[in-house]
Amino acid sequence: MAKNIYARTLYFLCEDKNAQYPNVERIEKALGLPIPKMEPQEFMLAMQQHKHKILLIDHNDYQKLNSAIRNLPLSNKIFETVIFNVEKRLTTDELLSFGNLKALFYRNDAIEDIAYGCGEVINSQNWLPRKVAAQLLHHYRHVIDSQTAPATVDLTTREIQILRSLKTGASNIQIAEDLFISEFTVKSHLYQIFKKLSVKNRVQAISWANQHLMS
Incomplete structure (x- = not known):
């Protein structure tokens, strides 16, 4: 070859x-x-x-x-x-x-x-x-057909991607590199995610994701 x-x-x-x-x-x-x-x-x-x-x-x-x-x-x-x-x-x-x-x-x-x-x-x-x-x-x-976010929580596709990354234990830097976005953008998405889920931190967000989202 x-x-x-x-x-x-x-x-x-x-x-x-x-x-x-x-x-x-x-x-x-x-x-x-x-x-x-x-x-x-x-x-x-x-x-x-x-x-x-x-x-x-x-x-x-x-x-x-x-x-x-x-x-x-x-x-x-x-x-x-x-x-x-x-x-x-x-x-x-x-x-x-x-x-x-x-x-x-x-x-x-x-x-x-x-x-x-x-x-x-x-x-x-x-x-x-x-x-x-x-x-x-x-x-x-x-x-795609059955494991989307609950209708009561209006998450964007990007926010769902970030939640799934959180489940793997990825850091903000890892998430940024995997999704080809800046670390600042990741932090902004996390702020919106915490707000929409009514959680205070990553641990609580991961707990929510484990109950509602597949990896």
Whole structure:
């Protein structure tokens, strides 16, 4: 594959960056691009620095990684995820746990196909199996149809977005970066949200969101 068509980098999230990962090496060779390794500690540092990254994850090692960092915060939208080596069809909840899932590959998928899909993700495309895409589409349609704010509270779309970000524990700076707005604008929205919900602080707003909004 031509290297100059790619502008973004794919990182392999692993327990030990000095270990050998034959499948990743094969993907790297077929893709024609280096895939830097990233350990959980580096992942957390990248999260704190708000650097947008694409993470390649071996599903077979996911539980170990999740144990290394309790509740691995993949749901943070600053990370796009590519999952490979999946043995069987995942539930919708499992798919959602990977946050901004861009691609999924099964254990019997050819290395060349995985590499090609990874290349498409690097070029800002999605590469999900049809059934997986259908699962996610069904879920988000349900969210839109049934999980809006109660009619008694007149929240804007942006205010609902910010409330959902609060539920994940995001700071004002994180919310600002995720939504591409200023921190001052976030504070202004929070003031209006607190006023509309008749709450005094973030904790009370999060409590309201937990009762009325899905993540």
